[in-house]
Amino acid sequence: MIVLITGGEGQLGKELARRLSTHHKVYSLGKLELDITSKEEVERVVTYLKPEIIIHNAAFTAVDQCETDIKKAILVNGMGTFHIALAVRNINAKLIYISTDYVFDGVSRVEYSEGQKPNPISTYGLSKWLGEQFTLDICNGTVIRTSWLYGHDGKNFVKTMISLANQKKEIRVVNDQIGCPTYVPDLAETIKQLIPKKNGIYHVTNSGFCSWYDFAKAILIQKELDEELIKPITTNDFGALAPRPHFSALGHNALIKEGIIPLRHWRDALKEFIRKENAC
Numbered sequence: 001m002i003v004l005i006t007g008g009e010g011q012l013g014k015e016l017a018r019r020l021s022t023h024h025k026v027y028s029l030g031k032l033e034l035d036i037t038s039k040e041e042v043e044r045v046v047t048y049l050k051p052e053i054i055i056h057n058a059a060f061t062a063v064d065q066c067e068t069d070i071k072k073a074i075l076v077n078g079m080g081t082f083h084i085a086l087a088v089r090n091i092n093a094k095l096i097y098i099s100t101d102y103v104f105d106g107v108s109r110v111e112y113s114e115g116q117k118p119n120p121i122s123t124y125g126l127s128k129w130l131g132e133q134f135t136l137d138i139c140n141g142t143v144i145r146t147s148w149l150y151g152h153d154g155k156n157f158v159k160t161m162i163s164l165a166n167q168k169k170e171i172r173v174v175n176d177q178i179g180c181p182t183y184v185p186d187l188a189e190t191i192k193q194l195i196p197k198k199n200g201i202y203h204v205t206n207s208g209f210c211s212w213y214d215f216a217k218a219i220l221i222q223k224e225l226d227e228e229l230i231k232p233i234t235t236n237d238f239g240a241l242a243p244r245p246h247f248s249a250l251g252h253n254a255l256i257k258e259g260i261i262p263l264r265h266w267r268d269a270l271k272e273f274i275r276k277e278n279a280c
């Protein structure tokens with residue numbers, strides 16, 4: 001199949017391109033080759049390449065910056081997806097849109113189901129929810145929500161914790177936000193399996209959930225660094241600009257219904273990430 005990946009220079013985009021290239025003809029385009037904020041550019045590129053599948057991964061992902069640049073957040077994550085969905089409809093292709101746990105408000109105490117109504121509390125979450133609605137309403141589209149990504153390309157929380165542990169005497173990490181850390185290669189493999197499945201909303205994260213504080217401790221333990229460096233703080237103490245859900249773990253019923261085995265536990269995935277990074 002011919003697959004087009006948007007946001008091809010991002011951490012998930014790079015992993016998807018590597019993984020899908022073995023079975024499909026893949027065009028993985030960065031922002032310079034396909035800027036999704038231009039309706040004309042999206043139309044021209046999509047019409048020319050005629051992909052059967054578009055994995056729409058491009059996004060303005062700086063959650064705090066979205067609060068100060070609301071226009072850009074809506075333009076990229078909302079309108080950018082609108083442009084993609086229109087182009088997908090014109091060529092009768094299928095759209096797979098990558099979304100986020102931040103569409104939820106975080107007041108739940110059990111994992112969010114795929115059918116639960118989003119209620120975003122940040123501009124980033126709202127703009128991604130707009131993208132979800134364009135995907136589902138305009139074209140032949142599937143939404144894949146994921147969370148707390150880390151992989152081998154680019155910067156991420158795991159690499160930051162390891163780097164800070166080598167420089168600092170204390171690392172303050174938020175203990176009242178709970179979610180699912182997700183290893184990018186595991187996510188990319190499941191996205192690949194979802195390509196032929198029926199349209200809908202799927203949650204794809206590693207299994208289990210934890211706080212950022214628990215996650216940070218697990219990282220240092222795996223890396224054989226001093227876990228006592230990690231000190232718990234509250235979201236209020238940390239003082240980030242964007243509000244974030246206190247609990248955003250995602251349930252995986254839709255995956256199970258389609259016969260896909262949910263991803264391994266986040267601790268097992270973390271172990272593999274550290275082993276592979278150590279081997280580099």
Ligand SMILES: NC(=O)c1ccc[n+]([C@@H]2O[C@H](COP(=O)([O-])OP(=O)(O)OC[C@H]3O[C@@H](n4cnc5c(N)ncnc54)[C@H](OP(=O)(O)O)[C@@H]3O)[C@@H](O)[C@H]2O)c1
Pocket residue numbers: 006007008009010011012013030031034035036037056057058059060061076080098099100101128146147148149150154
């Ligand atoms: N990271 C997470 O923890 C997380 C959690 C849940 C969901 N997600 C979703 O998963 C997807 C992948 O995330 P990621 O962490 O791999 O993100 P990422 O590394 O930030 O990659 C996103 C890519 O999109 C590009 N982009 C931004 N504006 C664009 C535009 N106007 N046109 C075309 N490309 C544009 C970015 O380019 P520049 O960097 O040059 O701007 C970047 O290369 C995103 O849709 C994100 O919302 C991520």
